[in-house]
Amino acid sequence: MKACIIVIGDEILSGRTLDTNSNFIAKKLDLTGVSVTEISTISDNPDSIVTKLKEAFASDTNFIITTGGLGPTKDDKTKQTLAEFLSDQLVINQPALDYITQLYCTNGRTMNDLTRKQALVPSHSEVIINRYGTAPILWTKKSNKILINLPGVPYETQAMFEEFIIPKIKKEFNLPFIVRRSVIVVDYLESELATTLTDWENNLPDFVSLSYLPSGARIELRLSAKGTDKKLLEETITKEIKKLSQILHEKLISTTSTNIIEIIADFFSKNNLTLSIAESITGGNISHKITSLAGSSVYYKGGITAYSSLIKESVLKIPEPFIHTHKVVSEEVAKEMAIRCAKLFNSDVAISTTGVAGPSSDEFNDPVGLAYIGLYVHGNTYVKKYYYPHVTRDEMITRITNKALEFIYFEMIENK
């Protein structure tokens, strides 16, 4: 089955807002076995909306999904346009009105006409109450296609899409389940790996497919199983990954994830190791990435953003003359930060960053784009130097964050 997504919003065309809804919806549809064939972002005026809807209804897509453009202040024009396009008329939907009224009362506000108009919907559309906001979601059958109108607010749209729309699509169209899992393999060229896995691959059940996705020094093997019995799919994938691990041994470095943070979390938890972080140039971003993953408290003890030399001295206890002799952006200070950080947090492993994110040089005249990452592992220290002279501040912070995670990964996991 196919879908197209129509993102309605002038604020996206002007670049004021980054659209994340279409990415979320595409990802969820992909996992349901529905392919997105096109995503269009258009202006929220009636003409553009009708033109695009006509195009979509003339195509071979099964689902037409819109986000935004039907909010309260735009209602008069665009919702009326939608009703006309559907050869229908707008009526007040009582359950939607009741729900909106209830939402407003609990928040102590009084209903006004603008809010009441949110309950106006085309009379033949099915209304799905929006549990995360006031704009109702519309599900309309027309010419053998399904038109789904969602609001623009990312949080409302994404939560409702995952919790209500995806299950409804699965149920109404009796779609198969798709179970996907990836493993990460290192130390193999793609062609060698394919040769090694020939027998195993030939014996995979029909309903399991395999993709090789090389990414740098690693290869992601992605197994997808499709069928109606979700439990069987999951068991089969688990069984096949177990076989893989018997063939590839320690070259298979992760059977649970392709995400470096998940791989690190997995490794630290399994080996009862603890981590702490001392950040200067990355300003808390490594800590943020690590804690984005649920369960990180098992191995992550904490971090410090030692943004100034003073804090490197007063909190991390690096002697002032040491910083002055070596300069704050140096191999020595990076190492010392990692050592002191491990001590402060009493962790087995510590990672540190120091560098110049720009736009101007630091007090020691170090150039923008220079950075060092220090790693402390059980009494040993390692350090790496990076120099990216032509990148923006944001890009520099992002790159050094990624390099720090890769440093832990390669030093402790891949080259173990």
Added chain:
Amino acid sequence: MKACIIVIGDEILSGRTLDTNSNFIAKKLDLTGVSVTEISTISDNPDSIVTKLKEAFASDTNFIITTGGLGPTKDDKTKQTLAEFLSDQLVINQPALDYITQLYCTNGRTMNDLTRKQALVPSHSEVIINRYGTAPILWTKKSNKILINLPGVPYETQAMFEEFIIPKIKKEFNLPFIVRRSVIVVDYLESELATTLTDWENNLPDFVSLSYLPSGARIELRLSAKGTDKKLLEETITKEIKKLSQILHEKLISTTSTNIIEIIADFFSKNNLTLSIAESITGGNISHKITSLAGSSVYYKGGITAYSSLIKESVLKIPEPFIHTHKVVSEEVAKEMAIRCAKLFNSDVAISTTGVAGPSSDEFNDPVGLAYIGLYVHGNTYVKKYYYPHVTRDEMITRITNKALEFIYFEMIENK
């Protein structure tokens, strides 16, 4: 002038990759006075590309900008398709080949056919050497329109677009400059503000336009000046903002930015105040946001991610019985974290967060979605409670981060 953007890539349609290029390009075009009328994301197969290009050439757009889809492994099909669409043929572009060869040599690799093919371009297209990668950028005139083909890698595309494409568009089409600046006003209803500003607004020069953009309790006033003399535009905007500030006094809380982090940075720097942060639930994200802004080291002393109770005890020095009595997610612990953080970092102001991001409750059985934010300002402490029972972990971290920044803003700046 109008533009449309065509994003080419199956990885975007499947949701594996979030497209940020179109947002970047749209923003830069908007500032150049070029309106984006549509953004389309399509599959990287020749048929989809040709269909979409035909559509774009049949529309009233002046610029057709594509990203992605012309990378080395796809070259054979899609670049050939592009040449055929342009009734042209592919030829090796010598400067592009020289540049690619030089890039490869410095990195110690040897040229292969796949890489060499990157220098194949339609013979009538103008080639813009890509300083950030190997895929050349194409600028082609056809039927009174300009077709610009950019690579898909965000870093390359965005840097090249800003540094080479925007100046080229401005130069070739003699486009006016647009200078925009916004100020933030508080304590006014939109209608009251409009009345207060009537005289000033009526006396604005013709080439300056004004928009009211209310956002919560604040109103953003956006001034845009359009013309050929950039210096005059900037001076005029500065002069008008000075007049505004004489009318609105302390109700005009920022004349430099609409970004809460910039407003906070501005306020702390001007008042010689220092800030530190103790994060539990937000895991380093507030620190990351604060340090994303250049110059934050002037007022930001540093932060600690005290992810476990142990670290709250050992590093922040909150006594263990205190945490046990009040529970780690409590008003009292949030306050105490802020007080101890200010002491540890010797800062005037400290903000703290503690809460349960989920997916499961904490060791004290506090529910997922509960959080407290503590604020210490010169010996006084404030605390706020938040409860978002139905949000994801990421959304919870994002919300508490934003609430913490707003807490500083409202307590210290707006209600000062």
